[in-house]
Amino acid sequence: xxxxxxSVFLENKPGRLSEPCHALSKAxxxxxxxxxxxxxxxxIMRLIVKEPEKARDVLTQAGCVVKVTEIVAVExxxxxxxxxxxxxxxxxxxxxxxxxxxxxxxRKDKAALVFRFDDPDKAIDVLQDKGVNVIGGLxxxxxxx
Amino acid sequence: MSEFxxxxxxxxxxxxxxxxxxxxxxxxxxxxTLARVAEVPFYKEAFAKAKVGPDNIKTLDxxxxxxxxxxxxxxxxxxxxxxxxxxxxxxxxxxSSGTTGKPTFVAYTxxxxxxxxxxxxxxxxxxxxxxxxxxxxxxxxxxxxxxFGLHYGVERVGAAVVPASAGNxxxxxxxxxxxxxxxxxxxxxxxLTIAEAVGAMGIDPKELSLKFAxxxxxxxxxxxxAQIEADMGLLAFNNYGLSEVIGPGVSGECAARNGMHxxxxxxxxxxxxxxxxxxxxxxxxxxxxxxxxxxQAMPIIRYRTRDIAQLDPAPCPCGRTGxxxxxxxxxxxxxxxxxxxxxxxxxxxxxxxxxxxxxxHYLIEIGRPGTLDEVKVHVEVRSKDLSDKMxxxxxxxxxxxxxxxxxxxxxxxxxxxxxxxxxxFVGKAKRVLDHRTET
Numbered sequence: 285x286x287x288x289x290x291s292v293f294l295e296n297k298p299g300r301l302s303e304p305c306h307a308l309s310k311a312x313x314x315x316x317x318x319x320x321x322x323x324x325x326x327x328i329m330r331l332i333v334k335e336p337e338k339a340r341d342v343l344t345q346a347g348c349v350v351k352v353t354e355i356v357a358v359e360x361x362x363x364x365x366x367x368x369x370x371x372x373x374x375x376x377x378x379x380x381x382x383x384x385x386x387x388x389x390x391r392k393d394k395a396a397l398v399f400r401f402d403d404p405d406k407a408i409d410v411l412q413d414k415g416v417n418v419i420g421g422l423x424x425x426x427x428x429x
Numbered sequence: 430m431s432e433f434x435x436x437x438x439x440x441x442x443x444x445x446x447x448x449x450x451x452x453x454x455x456x457x458x459x460x461x462t463l464a465r466v467a468e469v470p471f472y473k474e475a476f477a478k479a480k481v482g483p484d485n486i487k488t489l490d491x492x493x494x495x496x497x498x499x500x501x502x503x504x505x506x507x508x509x510x511x512x513x514x515x516x517x518x519x520x521x522x523x524x525s526s527g528t529t530g531k532p533t534f535v536a537y538t539x540x541x542x543x544x545x546x547x548x549x550x551x552x553x554x555x556x557x558x559x560x561x562x563x564x565x566x567x568x569x570x571x572x573x574x575x576x577f578g579l580h581y582g583v584e585r586v587g588a589a590v591v592p593a594s595a596g597n598x599x600x601x602x603x604x605x606x607x608x609x610x611x612x613x614x615x616x617x618x619x620x621l622t623i624a625e626a627v628g629a630m631g632i633d634p635k636e637l638s639l640k641f642a643x644x645x646x647x648x649x650x651x652x653x654x655a656q657i658e659a660d661m662g663l664l665a666f667n668n669y670g671l672s673e674v675i676g677p678g679v680s681g682e683c684a685a686r687n688g689m690h691x692x693x694x695x696x697x698x699x700x701x702x703x704x705x706x707x708x709x710x711x712x713x714x715x716x717x718x719x720x721x722x723x724x725q726a727m728p729i730i731r732y733r734t735r736d737i738a739q740l741d742p743a744p745c746p747c748g749r750t751g752x753x754x755x756x757x758x759x760x761x762x763x764x765x766x767x768x769x770x771x772x773x774x775x776x777x778x779x780x781x782x783x784x785x786x787x788x789x790h791y792l793i794e795i796g797r798p799g800t801l802d803e804v805k806v807h808v809e810v811r812s813k814d815l816s817d818k819m820x821x822x823x824x825x826x827x828x829x830x831x832x833x834x835x836x837x838x839x840x841x842x843x844x845x846x847x848x849x850x851x852x853x854f855v856g857k858a859k860r861v862l863d864h865r866t867e868t
Contacts, residue, residue, distance in 0.1 A: 291817035293810050295847055321819045325826075326845050330817055344812075349848055351815040382818055400817065 549582020552681020
């Protein structure tokens with residue numbers, strides 16, 4: 285149920301973000317979503333794409349430092365309180381979140397939340413127990429097309 | 430045997446000459462050398478000015494009455510003012526790498542070339558070379574003494590040479606693999622480049638047959654040795670030399686790897702305070718000064734190397750009697766003065782290697798935006814260091830800063846940069862960008 289996320293190291297300089305994006309575009313890799321974490325000197329771009337292995341090879345060839353990590357994506361109602369409900373379940377189970385971001389992925393009235401947990405397997409169990417739809421890769425990629 | 434990393438083999442019995450014999454031989458050869466340089470205009474003038482001559486040198490201690498020779502003296506007498514023989518006796522010329530200006534030339538007679546090959550053979554054999562080996566030499570072949578010096582040393586031992594010369598790392602790796610070299614000769618920084626490229630090409634270093642490596646021509650650290658040995662699966666030995674004195678072969682490590690034995694039957698070494706020029710207390714760091722004892726074409730008296738190291742007169746388990754010098758920690762002219770603190774680039778390198786997971790590709794940038802010096806250290810990030818968590822990346826950066834501070838005492842602003850963005854070096858690395866000296 286886990287989804288592969290690519291992290292790319294970027295120096296905080298003009299043009300640094302476009303280089304990996306151009307490389308992916310040339311290779312025909314579509315970016316489903318991305319989030320950026322940055323400091324004054326450097327940043328980490330986190331990407332979700334349909335073909336993570338291919339994207340990793342393309343980026344590595346382009347000279348990027350890339351790391352693949354597993355994240356958990358869940359489906360939520362696109363309404364006020366949608367995120368808060370999920371966070372309540374996670375907090376109650378005492379699971380920490382390293383970071384998260386959200387995006388919409390083609391299903392009407394639904395959004396996807398992406399979580400980086402320290403213990404993803406436990407998080408998946410807890411969320412599924414509470415009836416939350418943890419989205420697998422195929423489901424996410426197919427609906428995004 | 431446990432004190433040796435490999436078999437302790439000695440090439441020349443002169444390496445184990447008893448001390449009293451060695452001192453007597455040095456004095457005899459010093460006297461001969463002074464006679465040889467008597468007609469060299471620079472020495473004629475310098476000795477006259479210092480009111481000393483060959484007649485005043487009765488003991489080895491009298492050497493200290495002779496004037497020093499500096500790099501500037503060699504430049505002032507460019508190109509061949511120091512030649513002590515007729516051009517008809519010169520068999521080869523070499524030159525310094527010219528990293529700090531015009532090259533300076535050195536000359537060798539046929540006899541000098543033979544002596545030099547023997548001196549290289551000594552440290553090659555003490556560091557594992559055997560006649561059945563194949564040696565890959567990735568030093569530049571040219572005016573630089575590294576390539577040809579080691580080449581003839583290897584031939585003297587009777588081993589095979591792959592004269593790969595410098596450059597084109599992928600081709601070097603192909604040669605290393607296909608010709609199954611047992612021994613690698615290059616600069617330590619180039620060995621790191623090779624190790625990195627081997628990894629990038631998806632080659633298991635075990636596919637290479639390398640067992641030994643001999644590194645020289647630039648300062649390096651114990652941590653760098655550990656990394657190269659782990660990455661490449663070989664034993665690395667340190668050797669030292671400089672063209673003005675003869676080239677590689679002035680000193681080299683034995684199988685005990687606890688300092689480099691200076692070939693004292695061919696050179697007299699002194700260790701002096703670079704400011705006062707007085708001898709340092711035994712065991713202290715200072716500038717190494719060499720006097721050649723057997724050079725014919727271009728003997729040199731009390732040459733100030735600008736290399737900072739220390740001497741260790743303690744006996745060595747290998748049986749060699751030549752005094753040992755430790756690693757060169759830096760050059761007096763590489764030394765950076767940052768907010769009044771003396772810092773050598775090699776210390777920054779040591780700090781980087783201590784922090785697990787940082788590549789030793791770095792650039793030190795020094796500026797003085799206001800009234801105080803500010804130091805930036807750019808360090809390349811490797812795939813295995815990358816984390817998707819910002820906190821980990823910031824911790825990595827902070828650890829590097831802390832190590833630099835604990836080794837040098839200065840605070841550096843550490844910048845993590847993308848891989849392969851800092852310049853790669855085939856020969857001697859240039860790791861410092863000092864904006865304070867720009868006009």
